[in-house]
Amino acid sequence: MSEHVNAVQPEPDMIQLLTPEGQRVEHPDYPLDITDDEIAALYRDLVLVRRIDTEAIALQRQGELGLWASLLGQEAAQIGAGRALRPHDMAFPSYREHGVAWCRGVDPLTLLGLFRGTNLGGFSPYEHNFNLYTIVIGAQTLHATGYAMGVVRDGAVGTGDPDRDTAVLAFFGDGASSQGDVNESFVFAAAGNLPVVFFCQNNQWAISEPVERQSRIPLFQRASGFGFPGVRIDGNDVLASLAVTRKALDDARNAQGPRLIEAFTYRMNAHTTSDDPTRYRLGAETETWKLRDPIARVKAYLVRNAQLPVDFFDDVEAESLRLAEHVRIGCRALPNPTPASPFDALFVDMPDEVREQRDEFVEFVASIEEAAEV
Amino acid sequence: MAELTYRDAIARGIAQEMARDDRVVLIGEDVAGSGGVFKTTVGLLDQFGPKRVIDTPISEQAILGAVMGAAMTGLRPVAEIMFSDFFAVCWDLVVNQMAKTRYMTNGQVALPLVVKSGNGGGLRFGAQHSQAIENWAMAVPGLKVVTPSTPEDVIGLMAAAVRDDDPVLFFEAKGLYPTKGEVPAGEIVDTLGTAKVRRAGTDATVLALGLMVPRAMQAADHLAGQGISVEVIDVRSLVPLDTATILGSVAKTGRLFTVEENPRLLGWGAEIVSIVAEESFWDLDAPIERITTPHIPLPSADSLEDLVLPSADSIAQTVEKALQA
Ligand SMILES: Cc1ncc(C[n+]2csc(CCOP(=O)(O)OP(=O)(O)O)c2C)c(N)n1
Numbered sequence: 129m130s131e132h133v134n135a136v137q138p139e140p141d142m143i144q145l146l147t148p149e150g151q152r153v154e155h156p157d158y159p160l161d162i163t164d165d166e167i168a169a170l171y172r173d174l175v176l177v178r179r180i181d182t183e184a185i186a187l188q189r190q191g192e193l194g195l196w197a198s199l200l201g202q203e204a205a206q207i208g209a210g211r212a213l214r215p216h217d218m219a220f221p222s223y224r225e226h227g228v229a230w231c232r233g234v235d236p237l238t239l240l241g242l243f244r245g246t247n248l249g250g251f252s253p254y255e256h257n258f259n260l261y262t263i264v265i266g267a268q269t270l271h272a273t274g275y276a277m278g279v280v281r282d283g284a285v286g287t288g289d290p291d292r293d294t295a296v297l298a299f300f301g302d303g304a305s306s307q308g309d310v311n312e313s314f315v316f317a318a319a320g321n322l323p324v325v326f327f328c329q330n331n332q333w334a335i336s337e338p339v340e341r342q343s344r345i346p347l348f349q350r351a352s353g354f355g356f357p358g359v360r361i362d363g364n365d366v367l368a369s370l371a372v373t374r375k376a377l378d379d380a381r382n383a384q385g386p387r388l389i390e391a392f393t394y395r396m397n398a399h400t401t402s403d404d405p406t407r408y409r410l411g412a413e414t415e416t417w418k419l420r421d422p423i424a425r426v427k428a429y430l431v432r433n434a435q436l437p438v439d440f441f442d443d444v445e446a447e448s449l450r451l452a453e454h455v456r457i458g459c460r461a462l463p464n465p466t467p468a469s470p471f472d473a474l475f476v477d478m479p480d481e482v483r484e485q486r487d488e489f490v491e492f493v494a495s496i497e498e499a500a501e502v
Numbered sequence: 503m504a505e506l507t508y509r510d511a512i513a514r515g516i517a518q519e520m521a522r523d524d525r526v527v528l529i530g531e532d533v534a535g536s537g538g539v540f541k542t543t544v545g546l547l548d549q550f551g552p553k554r555v556i557d558t559p560i561s562e563q564a565i566l567g568a569v570m571g572a573a574m575t576g577l578r579p580v581a582e583i584m585f586s587d588f589f590a591v592c593w594d595l596v597v598n599q600m601a602k603t604r605y606m607t608n609g610q611v612a613l614p615l616v617v618k619s620g621n622g623g624g625l626r627f628g629a630q631h632s633q634a635i636e637n638w639a640m641a642v643p644g645l646k647v648v649t650p651s652t653p654e655d656v657i658g659l660m661a662a663a664v665r666d667d668d669p670v671l672f673f674e675a676k677g678l679y680p681t682k683g684e685v686p687a688g689e690i691v692d693t694l695g696t697a698k699v700r701r702a703g704t705d706a707t708v709l710a711l712g713l714m715v716p717r718a719m720q721a722a723d724h725l726a727g728q729g730i731s732v733e734v735i736d737v738r739s740l741v742p743l744d745t746a747t748i749l750g751s752v753a754k755t756g757r758l759f760t761v762e763e764n765p766r767l768l769g770w771g772a773e774i775v776s777i778v779a780e781e782s783f784w785d786l787d788a789p790i791e792r793i794t795t796p797h798i799p800l801p802s803a804d805s806l807e808d809l810v811l812p813s814a815d816s817i818a819q820t821v822e823k824a825l826q827a
Pocket of ligand 1: 224263264265300301302303304305331333334335395399531560562584588591
């Protein structure tokens, strides 16, 4: 017992499979059959996405990115959920889900375009079944709901064929839970018994507003009012996130209807690189949450329990440095958009008046470049 | 006189009105504890307390619905919609509710409220956080619409908006937040529906609003060097619109240019141009020109955003070319 005096207690009702000290615990509803090698693979994911985040913050400081929304502290929630998806499932992120993007196979450089301003996403959602980031809060939950309606119409739900049955995973934040869009998506999902899992990362803050500003009850309890189950997990526990999201996605694929998962976690960094959290929250709070670090507990578990190659941790570290270099070099090389691109990408069938404006603008830019050369 | 930034002027304008009238309250996302994401409400919570300066849940519909209800009880609320792009998620409250209430109650319920909002581009915020939407508001009967371009006007027009008995949409040019200007001490109260001649001239009239005003002024400086005398009018208020000042200037110069940040189709300039065409056609010496952003969403790339928005250079070039033709 004595070694646990400083143990951080889970919140009541919170599903946890790995304690902050790295102890594996069982939960009757969420048995998780997982090998140590698989846990090691999750560890690698966690370290790599944290490295992407660190590197992006550095790039922003150097003026290479206009902005960055850090995922620090939320790695476990995202990696668990991301690894629970099957390739043909669809994910609708908010704007902080770099970890989910990683699990979907999205090159981190693809995400940087938005934050560097060279594009506004610019990728195809179909390529990795990962939608563009959505910054107007909450809208993506409705898109996910509509996507799930399409899945149902395609008959890709409840067939029992694992390669066919499809689920949709929608991410949003505690602040977003107050949006009409999010609540209306709950209504639609419940009414249509749709295969959509709502994954709320309650990171305790919506810019400067604490979660108490949004809700008098734990957010997962909201689901019951809409008529579907909600659960709260320790969002800093990658195993809980994996097991619970896996189960929820299975239920959705099996035509059991929507689910809400509230991942109880913490935004360790500023809201974005242009925010200063010292204006509204105490450093002591952040210190407490450091004790629940999502990566340290996995490492503690692995060190104590797993038979890993001796170089395992060094190899992951080395890989993360290579990834950082890829991000650093690739960021600076992201292509600038051509003057015609905002026009060309706008319509399927470009109206003539827009075409005229495009040609005028392209000419105008060329004249400026010419003038700059002489 | 003291120098003040545009962003600090917003807080000062609101504070002036809150100190004068305890029916004035401020609500919005992040406006209280942190002083606003654009720091336009710094110090108001400390000065007026949590009953009058209120952080809300993240729901724009509820914010606007609530200020409408509050106004019905006799309060004179100021709400913030953080980015004006987010009017799109609560437009029902603006268009169908606020703007129609007085008409539908046969003039018996007025809504003396203000909705302030960061508007427009130039800051690399991209297509969904950079729109200049004052023309959306201008299109709705029942709304008043202002966009100040200097710190002094920010205070004076905020006071006028708060004291006005109709719903006023108060657009803050985000790109001007850090800019400074001289501001006199003491109470400042301006008048809605008045344009300002920022620079007198005889060869051409240039109309601008918000972020475009300093650019038009710079262009006029440059053109003065070429021997072209430009009159720059800061439109300031779209509803009510100071047509007298605009038509008077056109009568004097015979040439009209509008400088608009909004995408080209149906910008506010189009309305003014049609008024001039109807009322003052015979005063014109040549076709009117509208200088606008092309009809595209705003790109955020360094290499593009400044080029698609009207700039001092592009304004000067257009005016010069037209006058030499
Ligand atoms: C409709 C809308 N309103 C307001 C904003 C401004 N805004 C951006 S992020 C944010 C807070 C969101 O908090 P939360 O949902 O908890 O997500 P987190 O940033 O903590 O991941 C707000 C209010 C927005 N982008 N869209």
